[in-house]
Amino acid sequence: MKESEEIWMNDVLNSCQGMQKANPADGLFNKILNGLNTPQAKIIQLPQIRIAAAAAAIVALLNMVAIQQYVFSSDNTTNIENESSLISNYNLYE
């Protein structure tokens, strides 16, 4: 079995020997010339748009979290300030 496997592998590795060359399509040269004579517009590929959209979504989410944290910490600061002013009014030993 091993010998036949070895023979098969050698046959596979050598299967391109004697290969004929393939030919490209007849009109390819004209296609190349047309491409050279046509100004190329920059095309933005769909995957690039998807990546940009995903990045924008992440930035927006981070901004929302930051704003939420800021608002929450602002609320706490206001409460503490109010408390301090209340407490100062209850200073019994003034």
Next chain:
Amino acid sequence: MVDSHDILVLIGNGDQEAFRKLYDKYCENVYNTSLSYLQNEADAEEVTQDVFTNIFQNAAKFKGNSSVSTWIYRITINTSLNAINRKKRKSFLSFGSAEKEVPDFEHPGILLEKKENAKVLFKAIEVLPESQKTAFILSFIKELPRQEVADIMETSLKAVESLLQRAKTNLRDKLKNMYPHRRK
């Protein structure tokens, strides 16, 4: 008789007739090399188009440090490898798109009695690292002399032999799992 280097000089001046001569001389080589990399006729034609566009646009910059043939092979290999990497990125970034089943590649030039084995070989070549793939394609599919392969790859003969050794080892490992009469 005008040699390839002189033709490149003419192309550098925008001579389209000279460009046609260069195309007629090298298009089969370029197309067949890129076909071995891309394993798809439409993609190989696109790469061939890119290669000759590149040649036309950069002919004036050719310094003659290598032969024209070697220069063209290098452009072909780089363009082919870039095309493969673009295809891989495109398929990675196609979020949620169903993967199409790609049929095994049948090279149009393979002898009939070797077609099945050649299909297996091309499937195995696909997974080789780039430098091993290049060394193998140039040596065993394009059947170039080892020294020419070394010149194209801008490396030593010894390095090419080492790459070929590793390529064959990797291919044999891959082929063991593809052996049709393998007992599981």
